[in-house]
Amino acid sequence: MDRYFSCKDIYRMLSGYIDDEIDTMVREIMEEHIKECERCLSLLHTLEKTIVFSRETHRRKKVPERFVKKVYYEIRIRYKR
């Protein structure tokens, strides 16, 4: 494989890499670069962790029953036939 990616190429493609939107051959060339490049590896790790933290700190909360009841009520008084 003689294709080579610069760090700038990697920066541009990292989200695609995380989302698994990159085809296998390109992915392999990226991985060749990342395993040799501390900067790109750190960027990949911190980008992935940013997503993990965002999910962990926004776990789904139970919807308060009073809010759901209010929706039922509003719809019933507006549209009850």
Add this chain to the structure above:
Amino acid sequence: MTNTDGEAVLVERAKNGDMKAFEDLIKITSGRIYNLGLRMLHNKEDAADIMQETYIAAYENLPKFKGTSSFSTWLYRIATNFALMKMRKEKGRKVSEERLKDISKNLYNTAINDWTDSPVDHLKKQELKTALDKAIESLPPKYRSVFVLHDIEGLPIAEVADILSISKAAVKTRSHRSRLYLREKLSEYFKESGVKNLIRT
């Protein structure tokens, strides 16, 4: 019967005027719609408003719902539009689109520290959430909506594109820029909290 099949049956009944069927649809989907509002606006009252506006609009427009996308996707689209309207009225400062575009260009000249091994205890997690929420809130609405739908709700790129009526390429670009910006804000947070720890010891 899958959830979507169950939804489709309830939608048909609701279209024929069955109020109970529509209430069942609310019961099944309200958790997702409320949390979408909460994740977009970080405020319970706003999330409740969005939920109410969404179901009223859905009820009124039910005859127009053709079922080309799932009922949940259709609801997400309505709720996201209401959330976007609320976001556009927010007073807080937003990061400019130019700045978001520049982050990836400037990465080459920026120090990239790996903070993924930093310990995050319970107390720090709350502090981290506050820092992260502040950063998410400073994203312009069209970026924040993509980030919440794709990275927090976990919806695939194609569905986010469908909900927002934009191309998949636009979703990918906005998602990438949002992630890089939030990563940068978290890097600043870890740098500062590291300094705080040094002062404490």
